[in-house]
Amino acid sequence: MTMITMAEAINQALVYEMTQDQDVVVMGEDVAGNGGVFRITVDLLEKFGPDRVMDTPLAESMIAGCAIGMASQGVKPVAEFQFMGFIYPAFDHIINHAGRLRNRTRGRLSCPLVFRAPYGGGIHAPEHHSESTEALFSHIPGIRVVIPSTPARAYGLLLAAIRDPDPVLFLEPKAIYRKFKQNVPDTGQALPLDKCFISKTGSDVTIVAWGAMHAEAMHAADILEADGISAEVIDVATIKQLDMKTILTSIEKTGHCVIVHEAARTNGVGAEIAAEIAEHGLFSLHAPVKRVTGFDTVMPYPILEKKYLPNADRISKAVREVL
Amino acid sequence: MKKVAEFFVEYFQFLDKDSKVVDDLPEFTNDRGFLISLYRSMVLTRIFDEKAVRMQRMGQLSTFPSSLGQEAVMVGTGAALKKEDVYCPYYRDQGVLFRHGVTPKELFIYWSGDERGSAFSGAREDFPIAVPIATQSLHATGVASAFKIRKQPRVVITMCGEGGTSEGDFYEAINLAGAWNLPVVFIVNNNQWAISVSREAQTKCETIAQKAISAGFKGIQVDGNDIIAVYDKVSQAVENARNGGGPQLIEAITYRLSDHTTADDASRYCPKDNLDKAWDEEPVERFKKYLEDYHDFNESEDLAIKDECSKEVDQAAIDMLNFEKPNAESMFDHLYENFPEALLVQYEELIAMNKEGGK
Ligand SMILES: Cc1ncc(C[n+]2csc(CCOP(=O)(O)OP(=O)(O)O)c2C)c(N)n1
Numbered sequence: 001m002t003m004i005t006m007a008e009a010i011n012q013a014l015v016y017e018m019t020q021d022q023d024v025v026v027m028g029e030d031v032a033g034n035g036g037v038f039r040i041t042v043d044l045l046e047k048f049g050p051d052r053v054m055d056t057p058l059a060e061s062m063i064a065g066c067a068i069g070m071a072s073q074g075v076k077p078v079a080e081f082q083f084m085g086f087i088y089p090a091f092d093h094i095i096n097h098a099g100r101l102r103n104r105t106r107g108r109l110s111c112p113l114v115f116r117a118p119y120g121g122g123i124h125a126p127e128h129h130s131e132s133t134e135a136l137f138s139h140i141p142g143i144r145v146v147i148p149s150t151p152a153r154a155y156g157l158l159l160a161a162i163r164d165p166d167p168v169l170f171l172e173p174k175a176i177y178r179k180f181k182q183n184v185p186d187t188g189q190a191l192p193l194d195k196c197f198i199s200k201t202g203s204d205v206t207i208v209a210w211g212a213m214h215a216e217a218m219h220a221a222d223i224l225e226a227d228g229i230s231a232e233v234i235d236v237a238t239i240k241q242l243d244m245k246t247i248l249t250s251i252e253k254t255g256h257c258v259i260v261h262e263a264a265r266t267n268g269v270g271a272e273i274a275a276e277i278a279e280h281g282l283f284s285l286h287a288p289v290k291r292v293t294g295f296d297t298v299m300p301y302p303i304l305e306k307k308y309l310p311n312a313d314r315i316s317k318a319v320r321e322v323l
Numbered sequence: 324m325k326k327v328a329e330f331f332v333e334y335f336q337f338l339d340k341d342s343k344v345v346d347d348l349p350e351f352t353n354d355r356g357f358l359i360s361l362y363r364s365m366v367l368t369r370i371f372d373e374k375a376v377r378m379q380r381m382g383q384l385s386t387f388p389s390s391l392g393q394e395a396v397m398v399g400t401g402a403a404l405k406k407e408d409v410y411c412p413y414y415r416d417q418g419v420l421f422r423h424g425v426t427p428k429e430l431f432i433y434w435s436g437d438e439r440g441s442a443f444s445g446a447r448e449d450f451p452i453a454v455p456i457a458t459q460s461l462h463a464t465g466v467a468s469a470f471k472i473r474k475q476p477r478v479v480i481t482m483c484g485e486g487g488t489s490e491g492d493f494y495e496a497i498n499l500a501g502a503w504n505l506p507v508v509f510i511v512n513n514n515q516w517a518i519s520v521s522r523e524a525q526t527k528c529e530t531i532a533q534k535a536i537s538a539g540f541k542g543i544q545v546d547g548n549d550i551i552a553v554y555d556k557v558s559q560a561v562e563n564a565r566n567g568g569g570p571q572l573i574e575a576i577t578y579r580l581s582d583h584t585t586a587d588d589a590s591r592y593c594p595k596d597n598l599d600k601a602w603d604e605e606p607v608e609r610f611k612k613y614l615e616d617y618h619d620f621n622e623s624e625d626l627a628i629k630d631e632c633s634k635e636v637d638q639a640a641i642d643m644l645n646f647e648k649p650n651a652e653s654m655f656d657h658l659y660e661n662f663p664e665a666l667l668v669q670y671e672e673l674i675a676m677n678k679e680g681g682k
Binding site for chain 2: 029030033034035037055057058059060061062085086088089124125126127128129265295296297298300301302303304305307308314
């Protein structure tokens with residue numbers, strides 16, 4: 001049994017798929033010689049050579065646009081944005097082209113690519129390095145947004161994302177890149193996209209989370225368990241398109257729902273989940289849905305980031321409020 | 324075939340790596356006091372950087388990008404700014420900001436991970452540090468446009484690394500600056516590395532300076548380890564822009580003698596030979612030797628400057644560490660001039676959370 005971190009699991013998935021599929025290439029700033037600023041692509045250059053592992057010039061619009069062109073030819077780029085805060089120059093290509101090339105050409109061309117980016121707070125990084133803006137991308141038709149929460153899910157979901165014939169934005173919660181390890185057998189087994197995972201079953205409340213907040217939700221469930229409160233924890237994993245069926249089924253059972261995300265509250269993905277529950281699960285609820293989120297402020301610099309980010313205490317407190 | 328246009332790029336150096344004078348020195352080199360003030364700013368910048376790296380290692384700063392080896396680029400640029408000019412920084416240009424009125428304490432506060440470090444008590448119109456690469460190039464064109472619209476004889480300087488010149492924003496900025504003949508000077512700190520990506524991997528251009536030619540204006544190279552060359556050419560470009568002569572690009576050729584930031588380990592990709600060679604050319608010793616050889620600068624003057632700068636930096640560090648910590652709800656400060664009523668709910672929630680001793 002080899003216990004590995006999420007960082008290692010992502011690397012393991014890249015190596016597996018690049019070995020299996022000659023069309024898969026890796027590109028981005030500092031991904032080749034340096035193995036990525038988070039060391040996620042370490043040793044890929046040595047293993048697969050400079051034709052398949054490419055340091056790009058410093059330009060995100062170029063990375064996205066070029067990856068789209070490659071993908072139209074059936075090359076499968078896994079392109080890295082160094083931090084989520086630096087994706088925005090690429091937004092034009094993501095929304096105007098990646099998300100609609102298939103649609104615009106009536107299926108003649110497609111865009112089988114993965115955009116990877118570390119995201120989220122908790123590592124005392126400088127400004128612009130710590131925000132979570134998954135909601136911006138979750139509003140774009142034609143792309144998937146996937147966020148792993150454990151090493152095993154990172155491995156299985158990244159394989160699925162690379163194999164998927166459409167563009168996937170794969171956001172990696174950098175706070176937990178190396179926080180804990182799991183046994184992740186290198187079997188090449190993908191996990192399903194478009195599906196939530198039930199990480200812990202429970203009967204009193206459903207806690208919905210993703211990314212680094214998933215570990216906080218699990219921790220909150222432990223705290224609550226000690227007080228005899230049984231929480232079910234759902235890892236959303238694919239943020240777009242949402243698997244509401246799993247969430248609604250859980251709420252039918254528990255009658256309570258707390259949604260957790262570190263992104264700002266207004267128009268966050270939590271709002272969409274709550275709206276779906278209001279439309280399709282209202283009569284399952286015994287109390288209003290509650291959100292535990294970041295605030296509608298600019299993501300604060302490191303000195304206040306702990307005050308901004310939700311944690312197990314805030315989550316368990318919210319659960320007690322709805323019960 | 325007929326030739327319709329032809330271009331060249333000039334390179335300027337006054338002091339070679341052994342501090343020998345290799346070209347006719349500009350006027351200002353007769354002003355010993357000014358030269359010593361440049362030297363002092365370079366020493367201050369180096370001591371600040373060394374202190375900041377040590378403080379980061381001790382957990383007192385979050386991340387820090389040293390400008391080790393690039394002090395001449397920074398100080399020569401900063402010295403060319405007048406008080407009423409505006410600077411649009413990137414993040415490795417503490418030496419420019421110091422010359423324009425930003426204090427070491429403020430930059431310590433910024434890099435400790437505290438917004439208040441950008442409140443700049445001195446340089447009131449300068450932009451804050453720009454972490455998203457090359458975005459500042461466009462802001463500089465906007466500030467310059469405002470000067471032009473209002474017919475003010477003011478100039479903007481902006482800086483980025485050579486890696487930053489690959490960004491669309493950079494190309495868009497130089498194009499606009501040319502098209503509108505804006506009073507803006509683009510400085511490129513070509514320190515040979517964009518984190519681990521080398522200058523050669525970044526562009527096929529022989530020079531970064533020639534990018535200006537594509538935008539219709541002059542681009543030159545200077546020896547970025549020669550403070551005389553940097554100051555001379557930047558101040559000429561600034562005064563030319565002030566007089567309606569339009570933009571210029573100055574590529575300062577230097578070397579990043581440190582890691583990219585404290586989060587980087589350059590030994591993974593930067594060949595040691597290159598680094599050793601670059602140390603032979605570094606700007607502070609080069610200028611000091613020139614001052615000794617040509618201006619009777621002596622050891623006791625040098626020691627006095629170093630002592631003074633160390634004290635200033637140490638005091639700034641103490642001031643930063645003693646700076647009262649912000650309260651949590653200050654994250655809502657300065658979001659809007661007119662605070663939306665609906666946002667009060669969250670503001671009060673945060674205050675309540677902290678009252679309960681919420682973690
Ligand atoms: C838009 C954007 N993309 C990526 C980054 C991450 N990043 C920070 S510094 C850097 C390299 C910059 O190199 P260069 O422009 O040459 O300046 P230097 O840091 O060497 O002075 C990168 C890629 C960023 N800050 N902003």
